Amino acid sequence: MLSFNWIRQNLFSSWTNSIITVVLIYFLASIIPPMFDWLFFEATWIADDRTGCTSDGACWAIIGARFYQFMYGFYPTEEVWRVNLVYALLPFGILPLLWDKMPFRKQFLIFAIVYPFLVFFLLYGGPGLTAVASNKWGGLLLTLFLGLGGIIIAFPLSIFLALGRRSEMPAISAICVVFIEFIRGVPLITLLFFGSMMLPLFLPEGLDIDTVLRALVAVIIFQAAYGAEVVRGGLQAMPKGQYEAAQALGLSYWQMNLKIILPQALKITIPALVNTAIGLFKDTSLVIVIGLLDLLGIGRAALADTKWMALHVEVYVFISVIFFIFCFGFSRYSLYLEKKLNTDNDSENK
Amino acid sequence: MNQDSIIYFENVSKWFGDFQVLNNINLEVNKGEKIVVCGPSGSGKSTMIRCINRLEEHQEGKIIVDGTELTGNVKNIDTVRREVGMVFQQFNLFPHLSILDNCTLAPIWVRKMPKADATELAMRYLKRVQIEDQVHKYPNQLSGGQQQRAAIARALCMQPRLMLFDEPTSALDPEMIKEVLDVMIGLAQDGMTMLVVTHEMGFAKEVADRIVFMDEGQIVEAKAPTEFFENPESDRTKLFLSQIL
Secondary structure (H helix, E strand, O other), rough: OOOOHHHHHOOOOOOOHHHHHHHHHHHHHHHHHHHHHHHHHHEEOOOOOHHHHHOOOOOOOOHHHHHHHHHHEEOHHHHHHHHHHHHHHHHHHHHHHOOOOOOHHHHHHHHHHHHHHHHHHHHHOOOOOOOOHHEEEOOOHHHHHHHHHHHHHHHHHHHHHHHHHHOHHHHHHHHHHHHHHHHHOOOHHHHHHHHHHHHHHHHOOOOOOOOHHHHHHHHHHHHHHHHHHHHHHHHHOOOHHHHHHEEEEEHHHHHHHHHHHHHHHHHHHHHHHHHHHHHHEEEEEEEEHHHHOOOHHHHHHHOOEEEEOOOOOOOHHHHHHHHHHHHHHHHHHHHHHHHHOOOOOOOOOO | OOOOEEEEEEEEEEEEEOOOEEEEEEEEEEEEEEEEEEOOOOOHHHHHHHHHHHOOOOEEEEEEEEOOOOOOOHHHHHHHHHEEEOOOOOOOOOOOOOOOHHHHHHHHOOOOOOOHHHHHHHHHHHHHHHOHHHHOOHHOOOHHHHHHHHHHHHHOOOOEEEEEEEEOOOOOOHHHHHHHHHHHHHHOOOOOEEEEOOOHHHHHHHHOOOOEEEOOEEEEEEEEEHHHHHHHOOHHHHHHHHHHH
């Protein structure tokens, strides 16, 4: 592809294009090598503290020194295998939901149903496992727990809310409208505050819900309300004829929605749904206001350590890379789904 | 109401807001009868046949379909819809399902038929409408005429006791109209009870037992094709015929 002809046609097709190409090459040439120098070639990878970083490059030693906290928060070291097990099983818990041609998908689907309960059991502890208070969780563990947990559990809720809002039964529709508008009308921070500070005041004495769970509930209802409006947009885009054809065939309300309407409506809302999911995944950092330290929170805590002062760039680059990997993954997956579900003429085999 | 009656309209009226779309409709259709409904646009012909499977709700009068009266009762509505097939102007196939899945969906979920039986049934009807070699394609990969024939097969798969056609050829290119009409003629010859809203007067002459002419929400006349075309009673019918023939 990168033949002489290709270069001439695409980069030097006219005088203006040639000038732009030359300027851009000069620009990239002056940016990229120093960037790589800083990131890799001149970086310090291992050091005991800030003073050990004498080179001109990045001081990645801070990431190494704090790696445990970035991944697990303050989870007790002797119990950390439980978190590692949760991480290791994560692909098997999620892939069967996302990939319809997964080998042994049926068996893995059963595992996917068990997985959330297993996660709770492993992380919190229970019979046979020592309890680990959730205020010890942090870093990537907390980010994934709140982010993925929120996205996955909120998804079916947002479908019900969207269907409910369009329901012909006035009571159901009213409840859904009030819920959606109220939750959507307040910032996530206030929901987190409400969950963590005010909810315990209303609950009876002794019934104490765990801080992380309260945050998870706040994240779920927030995401459900946002997702509901996205799904409703998809439902509204469905031609009336699809409803009529389904009704004329005698399908019930739920059959019509499950088999005909939702598969099509959700397909057209994939980009918007993934957009809100990515937004939420990053918004989980707000749990810092109720004293939980997610990936970003751990990073800020690391920066406050006098041994590693003023390494903002390294810490934020590292955190950004991790967030980017996940969010980019969501985005690629949504493209794959859109392509897979395309049934128009232009698609070869489905 | 006689014994062979499968559709019975008694003084049926309906309004969209202040506009009266159906005005005191009385009509009785017997089993095996083929009725063609025609009339100018806005005359209420689509609305009338859509009342038969309750895609539209009538406000006054009585509609009885195959012994079941249509009321707000959801059970009754479901019973009627299972027995009444419908073909739409815009086909309304389900674009996310293959042609075969379009056809087997309702038998499997509504009739609770085993998948293998439903597939066999669907293949029989798809063969009959001559698209058996397209069954694994998606609707948007077929021509309009093929889509409409698939839609007819989909309705037939529920083995309905009567079929409603709401302007089935109006969205088709002229060269595709014939292939759809041929399927409908074949169906009529097999004795299916049919109500067809159409402007295809050739089809009406060939197939209809009665032609129902509607205007402004009323049935102006309803009679056999020869009578209708050669001896129309009202001036409204004469005017309509002079415009379309």
